[in-house]
Amino acid sequence: MKYPKLREIKGALKSFFSRPYTTKYPKRPHIPFSSFRGRPYYYEDKCIGCTACVNVCPTKALSFKDVISGNKAKRVLTINWDVCIACGQCELNCVSVEGIMLSNEFDIATTEERSTLRQTIEKEMILCEHCNSAFACKDHLHWTIEKLGALYPPNTTLLAFNQNALSLNAKTPKKEGSISREDRFRVLCPECRREAVFTS
Numbered sequence: 001m002k003y004p005k006l007r008e009i010k011g012a013l014k015s016f017f018s019r020p021y022t023t024k025y026p027k028r029p030h031i032p033f034s035s036f037r038g039r040p041y042y043y044e045d046k047c048i049g050c051t052a053c054v055n056v057c058p059t060k061a062l063s064f065k066d067v068i069s070g071n072k073a074k075r076v077l078t079i080n081w082d083v084c085i086a087c088g089q090c091e092l093n094c095v096s097v098e099g100i101m102l103s104n105e106f107d108i109a110t111t112e113e114r115s116t117l118r119q120t121i122e123k124e125m126i127l128c129e130h131c132n133s134a135f136a137c138k139d140h141l142h143w144t145i146e147k148l149g150a151l152y153p154p155n156t157t158l159l160a161f162n163q164n165a166l167s168l169n170a171k172t173p174k175k176e177g178s179i180s181r182e183d184r185f186r187v188l189c190p191e192c193r194r195e196a197v198f199t200s
């Protein structure tokens, strides 16, 4: 087009006499809008270690690893901010609602190692009393019991777990050998429970 349209001239004049849309960042700190999606953080006291957020993360910025040492186990959950795209899926699908939340932090550029762009939390796990595998986080079972209320006792793993937590269970020594029906009243992983119920 040879001549600018009146609309463009009007826009240019208006912009000339109004404040700029751009900010003075980095000379002055930029304060993002409250709805801005910045890097996410885990909140260890609110997270129950269910790993739903890991499953929905499209970039694999979230990961977890179960570590067993003797008769103790923990789940280590990690956020790698360098591959996070701040899509918000983790926060949206968080089972405990406040286990992971996005902040409004946008400026994460660094000259340090990539490993500094990481947050790690640890959740205590429980072990199957038969096969010794780590199968759930303690807080996840407490959360499930609270959600189910009076409906939780038919699940004998939850029942035995809660009785252990309240010190109501007499500690009976584990029998050597294959699993038997009386083991159903122990804290068992899903595989051992199926075996105790259907094959013993």
Ligand code: SF4
Binding pocket: 040, 056, 057, 058, 059, 060, 061, 062, 079, 083, 084, 085, 086, 087, 088, 089, 090, 091
């Ligand atoms: S905001 Fe998106 S990319 Fe980043 S950790 Fe959450 S789900 Fe993954």
Ligand code: SF4
Binding pocket: 042, 046, 047, 048, 049, 050, 051, 052, 053, 054, 093, 094, 095, 096, 097, 098, 099, 100
């Ligand atoms: S509670 Fe939320 S943050 Fe924690 S593992 Fe589950 S989905 Fe992720």
